[in-house]
Amino acid sequence: MDTSNRIKQRMQTLGLKAVQISKLMGVSKGTVSQWVNAVSKPSGGNLVALSQVLKCDPDWLLSGKERDKPELNSGWSGSVEVWNEGDPLKEDEVELPFYTEVKLSNGNGSVVNLDNHGAKFRFSAPLLEMQGVEPENAACIVVSGSSMDPVLPDGSTTVADRGDTSIKDGKLYGIDHSGMIIVRQVFRVPGGGLRLKCYNGADYPDEIVVGESLKNVRILGRIVWYSVIL
Template identity: 25%
Template sequence: MKKTTLSERINQRMRELNLKSKDLAQATRASKGSVSQWINGGNEPSARYVTALARILKVSEKWLLEGGKIDNVIITDTWKIPLISLQQAVKWRDVIMDNNLNNIKLWVETSGKAPRFSFAIQVEGDSMLNTSGSGPSLPEGSILLIDPEYKIASGLIVAAYLPETDSTIVKKLTIDGPNLYLNSLNHNYKPIQINTLDTIIGVAIRTQMDLV
């Protein structure tokens, strides 16, 4: 069997599924120019787009990247998002602007649709371990999906950067009139008052954790 190129495989599935380039752009959140490159045999999609592209084409990532028999194709039902450190989260917007995701070493899968520009971080320490017995609890190691574009509101779990200590933390945001607080779910920790919402990197919209 003649080995096909990635571009040829994309075009093949687009014909079979009656898809247009705009469908790929919408599904992957890539620019029209990037999608045109994929279709016409220019640049290949970077790692951040592969899962979404495979999903819209109803193929496995393996087949999309390597080819093979079409009868081995499966539909992918998960999304991959980059797992970065709390320190890396501070410069996430710069990474997105530079479209420099090829250096991301760790990725996690999520069954829910991942918003554009979202990323994952792991909770450190026990400050988000709920000791009251009611409400959410985020033990150390919990993986949070962070959406930097989600509308900030009181009561949400957020990732925030504190310039005075050069640290990134995960806390529950409380807005009390003109006062802004970052609260731990563990009541043994004191609230942290902040001066502006500009310190918020993003909102936690989903959590994943290993049970074994």
């Protein structure tokens, strides 16, 4: 069984069609069709995103083999390893800080900080390397609310590459929007503006940010990984 057949197998098991995968991943239907028809294979961030949509291991998609579960301390297997504060990191682990919203003392709005003194997220160093992310550029963002349902439900943890802030249409980005931390699909619009898209478009319509409003939007980094607990 090759990669395309494994993709089709998972699509059939989950009842997904190419157009649904296209929308969930933010890639064209033609790209998904190429994967399904063995014209090309997913790689890099697309491989990770596809494996998350298909709820399987990316190594299995490519080769039919899965990594040993102990190596996936925070990966897509859904396994959780208990550890205590102060426990030494393993050779294949790094600790990632979280972005946090900090309320201003006068009560007017908030600012976004990278919290280097609070909670940490233990993550797979090989997975960051596979994505081409330098460990010092990786940080976590927790999704709040239902705007990114059903792909990123409330409480989902994402990892952003702070070294990648250039917009690639349809990719997911962590954003500081007027002091609020959000995750959105981002598209460029004529005139240098941005379109911020939620997966839950029925309740959260697209937001077009242009002109002076762009000053209120700061791209924190491209989302390279996410974890969902159902």
